[in-house]
Amino acid sequence: MxxxxxxxxxxxxxxxxxxxxxxxxxxxxxxxxxxxxxxxxxxxxxxxxxxxxxxxxxxxxxxxxxxxxxxxxxxxxxxxxxxxxxxxxxxxxxxxxxxxxxxxxxxxxxxxxxxxxxxxxxxxxxxxxxxxxxxxxxxxxxxxxxxxxxxxxxxxxxxIPKDLPLDVAALVEPLSVTWHAAKVAGFQKGQTACVLGAGPIGLATILTLKGLGASKIVVSELAQIRRDMAASMGVEVFNPAEHKDAIAELRKIPEGATGFDAAFDCSGVKATFNTALHVTTFRGVSVNIAIWGNKPIDYYPMDITLQEKRLTGSIGYTVQDFKEVVEAIHTGEIxxxxxxxxxxxxxxxxxxxxxxxxxxxxxxxxxxxxxxxxxxxxxxxx
Ligand SMILES: NC(=O)c1ccc[n+]([C@@H]2O[C@H](COP(=O)([O-])OP(=O)(O)OC[C@H]3O[C@@H](n4cnc5c(N)ncnc54)[C@H](O)[C@@H]3O)[C@@H](O)[C@H]2O)c1
Ligand SMILES: [Zn+2]
Ligand SMILES: [Zn+2]
Incomplete structure (x- = not known):
């Protein structure tokens, strides 16, 4: 073969x-x-x-x-x-x-x-x-x-339905990774989200959150080409390198709130971990999707405690996630x-x-x- x-x-x-x-x-x-x-x-x-x-x-x-x-x-x-x-x-x-x-x-x-x-x-x-x-x-x-x-x-x-193109169907797997993460977050229609990193997983996160009815999605990404890709998916883009205090600037974006309902780290460096933790509002959730090497990083637990935030992670997916993603593509939500x-x-x-x-x-x-x-x-x- x-x-x-x-x-x-x-x-x-x-x-x-x-x-x-x-x-x-x-x-x-x-x-x-x-x-x-x-x-x-x-x-x-x-x-x-x-x-x-x-x-x-x-x-x-x-x-x-x-x-x-x-x-x-x-x-x-x-x-x-x-x-x-x-x-x-x-x-x-x-x-x-x-x-x-x-x-x-x-x-x-x-x-x-x-x-x-x-x-x-x-x-x-x-x-x-x-x-x-x-x-x-x-x-x-x-x-x-x-x-x-x-x-x-x-x-x-x-x-999958026969009218779902088979090339697009090959994307159901990465979309299921991010669909699972959104479920772990308990993400709800109408909520706001910050996505850190616009590689394949960050972009799939955008499609998932759009499909779930996010009211606002902001993507923070260093590379211009990738910010352009995210922007063409109709979300707001942010270049952290252009700001002295990127976290403070990001937190200002959701109107009438003190940060985002959810943040997804699709990058896996200390800066994105910290940003994901700090750009969420009180009782917000920060989800680590990224896979890290063996080196631990520091964070201050009171940053979670004082605002009753949640910090969680998401790994892989289930058959149910695949079914829901197929359905979301078929109905046009994605x-x-x-x-x-x-x-x-x-x-x-x-x-x-x-x-x-x-x-x-x-x-x-x-x-x-x-x-x-x-x-x-x-x-x-x-
Ligand atoms: N949890 C899971 O089940 C699962 C499944 C698949 C992939 N992953 C992981 O998800 C992560 C993302 O995957 P990918 O293929 O999109 O990776 P990628 O490396 O292509 O994308 C990461 C992006 O983050 C950007 N970035 C780096 N530093 C940044 C910063 N300080 N601020 C903003 N953006 C920054 C990079 O420019 C890049 O575009 C990887 O760690 C991967 O291993 C996890
Ligand atoms: Zn993969
Ligand atoms: Zn087992």
């Missing part, structure tokens, strides 16, 4: 002889991939990995699977075969894949080292996105969407045209390393999402 795969530390390349995925359990579904987006996490896996991927020569702690594996965890496709007990999708359905894997998936993998063991306490409570063993399809547990096809359990397949603005490139699998990964690593700011496809070669970027 043709795929762009992770072979070992520092080695991601295209190959045309990867093993064909097959249905190994009654509940599995074979999907012909249409589109799959490259994510910052994929780039990290190259530059600093293996992080989620199995260590070189070893097997994955959740699935027991080894390298090489096709990467890609943001994908859409069409079901081509189903196991004998599959009821949630049928052959021909258009689907997106909820890529999170947890204790609940162990039964699928004969080679899993956790087979027969205890389910973690988060999974016992149904909180599979915070599973103690959480990982992702396309990031080590099993082959992902930078391939002609993949198998997943039916529990991770979400059918407009397809806004989604399309996030797609800055479309490339074939064969070019995925050079024109996808390398392009994103060298020209981060001019790109948002580059999608790869094994077959839609008439729709590629020039």
């Amino acid at each position: 043709r795929a762009l795969a992770y072979f070992k530390k520092g080695d991601i390349h295209f190959a045309d002889d990867l093993p064909e995925p097959t249905i190994n359990s009654d509940e599995e579904v074979l999907i012909e991939v249409s589109w799959a987006g490259i994510c910052g996490t994929d780039l990290h896996e190259y530059s600093d990995g293996p992080i989620f991927m199995p260590q070189d020569g070893g097997s994955h702690p959740l699935s027991g699977k080894k390298l090489p594996q096709p990467m890609g965890h943001e994908m859409s496709g069409i079901v081509s075969k189903i196991g004998s007990k599959v009821t949630k999708v049928k052959v021909g359905d258009h689907v997106v894949v909820e890529a999170g894997c947890s204790c609940m998936d162990v039964k699928r993998w004969k080679e899993s080292p956790l087979k027969g063991g205890k389910t973690c306490s988060a999974c016992e409570k149904g909180l599979v996105n915070i599973c103690a063993h959480a990982c992702f399809t396309g990031l080590g547990t099993s082959g992902g969407g930078f391939a002609e096809r993949l198998t997943v359990s039916q529990d991770h397949c979400i059918p 407009p397809i045209d806004d989604c399309r603005q996030m797609i800055t490139g479309k490339q074939k699998l064969e070019d995925g390393w050079e024109k996808g990964f390398v392009e994103l690593m060298n020209h981060k700011e001019t790109n948002v999402k580059i999608l790869l496809t094994p077959n839609n070669h008439n729709e590629l970027s020039t």
Whole structure:
């Protein structure tokens, strides 16, 4: 099979002889991939990995699977075969894949080292996105969407309406990350929000908050190109570098309030963490979506206590988040045209390393999402 795969530390390349995925359990579904987006996490896996991927020569702690594996965890496709007990999708359905894997998936993998063991306490409570063993399809547990096809359990397949374009559907995954974060925040229609950072996740946060009916969204971002992208999505933009006291200036923006109802850190540096905490109003909520390195930072707990603020974080997503995002795109609450603005490139699998990964690593700011496809070669970027 043709795929762009992770072979070992520092080695991601295209190959045309990867093993064909097959249905190994009654509940599995074979999907012909249409589109799959490259994510910052994929780039990290190259530059600093293996992080989620199995260590070189070893097997994955959740699935027991080894390298090489096709990467890609943001994908859409069409079901081509189903196991004998599959009821949630049928052959021909258009689907997106909820890529999170947890204790609940162990039964699928004969080679899993956790087979027969205890389910973690988060999974016992149904909180599979915070599973103690959480990982992702396309990031080590099993082959992902930078391939002609993949198998997943039916529990991770979400059918989508046939009039929802499959390229836009590949964005349901990053949108589900931010949809989940908005739910963790308890974000309500009519509330105001400050988004820190306008990379792919910051932009997805904008689309989510617009979809949820935010009354005002202000995006703070250092890079001009990214501020322009955010502005074209119809939100107010702010350059923190232009202000001596950016926090004080941001807090003034929501009319008749002493700050924002919610703030989302989509950047993950001390300055954005602090800004997110301080630009919220009393009883406001600050959500850390960013993934941080191992270095802790300081903050003053009384900044939370004296105004009864909330500081929380959000990780991954659930199938329910995917369903709600699909619905929001289908009803137009998240407009397809806004989604399309996030797609800055479309490339074939064969070019995925050079024109996808390398392009994103060298020209981060001019790109948002580059999608790869094994077959839609008439729709590629020039
Ligand atoms: N929680 C989750 O489930 C989850 C899922 C996916 C990604 N993430 C994380 O979300 C974060 C964002 O992802 P991304 O792909 O958009 O990253 P990105 O690096 O492309 O975007 C970050 C943006 O922040 C901007 N920035 C940096 N310093 C700033 C400052 N002081 N003020 C304002 N803006 C500033 C940068 O210019 C950049 O545009 C990453 O940490 C990523 O790992 C989390
Ligand atoms: Zn991702
Ligand atoms: Zn678990």
